[in-house]
Amino acid sequence: EAEVAQSPRYKITEKSQAVAFWCDPISGHATLYWYRQILGQGPELLVQFQDESVVDDSQLPKDRFSAERLKGVDSTLKIQPAELGDSAMYLCASSLDPPSHEQYFGPGTRLTVT
């Protein structure tokens, strides 16, 4: 069964450092999402791509976060500089075109900023 891949699974970094997360969606899924999930809360959408284009990044803190999906396949989310409040689970998901109510999530990257 096809799955969304993410790496790394865990990342510990010091505040003010840069950190990057990688996501490879299910093959053929045009839509890719990055979510942030704080413990005990629901996932919050950070950015949504349709192929290589950003469809929604209204909740992305653009002063420190950036995301790209250059070839419309895999994607990278970067934080620079990291802050203590960025500690969370970062989830990647994908869905078939058009954007869908049924999204497939990867295992996530657990980020701890010290």
Next chain:
Amino acid sequence: GQSLEQPSEVTAVEGAIVQINCTYQTSGFYGLSWYQQHDGGAPTFLSYNALDGLEETGRFSSFLSRSDSYGYLLLQELQMKDSASYFCAGLNTGFQKLVFGTGTRLLVSP
């Protein structure tokens, strides 16, 4: 924007039936999805309601009432493995993005 409210925790025993409610306030609401998430795991899709009424998928059913801005997830014949967090998520008509609810932690005891 959207906001979706759920009870924080529900407890039940094996074999029982439990209902997890979701009330939403939204503009441009398109439909309601439900996701399950075990501790440390990724959310997995359970069900979706685009229209009012009941959708049944095995032991799980989901209901939507647009006039009441309300939906619920019904879990029957509860098993220990059903202990998890459950999220409703509203799909909006703009960018068709999902907005997740506050989440309900279900604890199933023997």
